[in-house]
Amino acid sequence: MHHAIRVRLLGPVTVHGPDGPVPVGGRRAQRLLATLALAPGHPVSVPALIDAAWPESPPATCRDQVNNCLGGMRRRLAGVLGEDLLRRTSGGFELGLAADRVDAHLFRRAVGRADAGADEPALVARLRGALALWTGEALEGIADGTLAADAARLNELRLAGYEELFEAQLRLGAGDPALIAEIAALARRHPLRERLTWQLMRALHAADRSAEALRVYDEHRRCLREELRVEPDPAVRALAGQLRLGRTDPAQARPESLGALLTRLSDLAREVAWRLEAGT
Template sequence: MRIALLGPLRVQAAGVPLEVRGLRARRAIALLALNAGRPVALTQLVDTLWPDDPPATFREQVYNCVAGLRRTLGTRPRPEVDVVRTGGGYALTIDADRVDALAFEAALRVAAARASAGDRAGATTVLRSGLRLWRGEALEGVVDGPLGFAATRLDRLRGEAWEKLFELEMGVRRDPGLIAEMSAVAERYPLREGLTCQLGTVLWQAGRAAQALEVCREHRRRVLAEFGVDAGPAVRDLETRIRAAGPPAGVDRLIADVEVLLAEVRGLLTKAARCPACRTG
């Protein structure tokens, strides 16, 4: 049996999809799968099934939910995977490598160990294998309450995995596909300083300084809009180094000049909008 949480919830037995009916049942199996083999306290289950206000009959409803899950997972005397009672809670008897979210985290640990040992190629292979497990948003369709925190954590780990992967590949890859891939990931994680610096650096090294500067400026705009502060020192330092290297040549120089002009125009328009005497109507 396999349980997939890195996207819409999917439960398969021998390659055959099993339908987990009802939002509470899907939340329950997601929580139990995230804790594969480990006990989940009744209070944690209740908070997950009813993030706002549990009913007075929550014990009976949890019992019924678990009974329904056991029927879904299999009715044989010894089912491959079962929900068992453990003290004051429940546990799902499934190996961690059968749950994609846990397999992804294991891949990150293996990749880190290989990178520390100097095996960059091995670390890259493991990271890409782990990232391929993602089919959409983490815990898609069941995100709420405690599962929302789990989804946020998994997404953060996904961003960190991409960042580490690009760090390993930047020194050896020179194909255009790297920039395209990094651009897509940086767009998904616009507030990650490391990804912004990586994309800006490869663009700069590819002779696309104007685009590299725009990547830095866009990151700073988004950080300012989100947090009310300037971006971190790494992005500011990269922007300074690109400018200090001198103006780009050819088409890139023209793009840079146009971008500077547009920035000046935007600044004038912003000042005009803030000036009461400049407003009409």
Template sequence: MSDRPIRFRVLGPLVVGTDGANARMGGTKQRLVLAALLLAKGRPVSADKLVDTLWPERPPRSAVANLHTYVSGLRSCLPPVPDGHRVRRHADGYSISLLPGELDLQVFEELLDESACRKAAGRPDEAESRIAEALALWRGEPLEDLPPSPLWQAEAARLVERWLEAVEERCALRLAAGRHAENVAELRSLLVRHPLREGLWQQLMLALHAGGRQAEALGAYSEAREHLVDELGTEPGPRLRLLHEAILRGAGPAAEDTGVFPLCQLPGDMPDFTGREAQARELAEILQDTSPAAPPPVVVVTGAPGVGKSAFALHVCHALRGSFPEGQLYFDLSGTGGQPVTPVTCSSRCCARWVSPARRCRAS
């Protein structure tokens, strides 16, 4: 491979290469191993998880030996990093070494972090520019050319959620700058694919209203309500209803109502979740304790692997979204990996990632 900087692209079909020249990464299984390592962003992935990704139903007896072969193939395809092999062996699995700027996923999230800081610092034009750069990295659904894997389904869903949030925020910044006409066509196109996304409907209504197209804005609300009632059996949320009422009255929405806050970074809830009612009530009571003397609640959910701890926690979090109106952040601590993230690191990254417009970003 050329000495030019290598790029790993997962925000769309998996592509590896330099500017103008893509590398051949072998067959589907070898590419699956690479995809799993890239989405871990340098953290070790256990051999067991890689085997499950390669053979989700019944792995062959030679699974571990085959995995070694695929890793060896990746090492021969990828240039080394200054301190050794690109793909490294650990006691319980493998990791990939990534240099700054090589992985589009990391660049995407860094640009969004920068955008949040620029907005908090009162520089909306720079904030929009960073978001535009971040969105330009997307070429389709994450890893859309590979078979789906439980190993990265939650991460892929989180990335799509963050992409949608970024689109909504860019629309809000355009609207605040008086460029509402740019939003309408883009939003209508996105709503064909994401008709249940209330934030997109909100931005479309705002753009139409700002352009003097009140009847179309009210029609957009009717469309949104029809989708939500027909497909989910629920009415639009309070922000969408309040915007609808404001347009009916002929009042302009307040400037602070045009952003995407409150944010919800939670992975999707399981629509068929059942059981655990007593534990869910107990957890909800702990998290909703808002007495002045009470410290911020911290809850640990424990249990054997595979019993549904993550599904249970997410289900309760979704049920309590109304109790946390400023938004809900999500961060993967990688507790099952070889290098779990510390709570201190998690806290600082979450603060830099999304900040309320009324709060100053801690990151420079």
């Protein structure tokens, strides 16, 4: 019956069986479940579970509390689902589910698949389906301590998924008003995200709204200067320059990823430190 059981991490942490949600307990229980669900089918040590359960200092009784909490969860899940999902191992506990029963793993697989030769409508449908798995922020309400990095990686992958979706939709029809509105809403929430700005500018230009596209660029440039003290990515600057010249089919070299931007900032910081040390 495992095929009827799902663990959701892309929003509030929950377990769903054939008859709907199954109670797992409070935030500590959710932290433990999330830690196990991030590595389904693999044992997780008790020290790792303790670190996840107590983002700050764990109590002296933490090992007993982890055992009791997971023991109670194991009984509750077995009582409702009729299956023993939580297994004790020699060094800790294991969630006995396949990775495709956990929404975070399904999402990673869908977004990370190679698409050589895939048609655009199929790609859009797959990415839309993957993004529909989300019901909030990753590990909502428990994204602290050792789980903070996992939540950040998942949230970043969600943004990358939207960017890939928008890229595919721009190839299908760049001037679509609904697409422009969707990109604009996400770009407003992430004003430093270079690729979103670039996509919004392209979509606006395709809809004969180049003046708006240039206003988007100017605001993006202001935010980057104020927040990070850097200029926009060369591809974004190039697109703005071509729009100012009235080009009807501007070049579409893609901007760098957020990771590349952070690397650029790190290189800049090292150069500044070197110049200060050298007295130049």
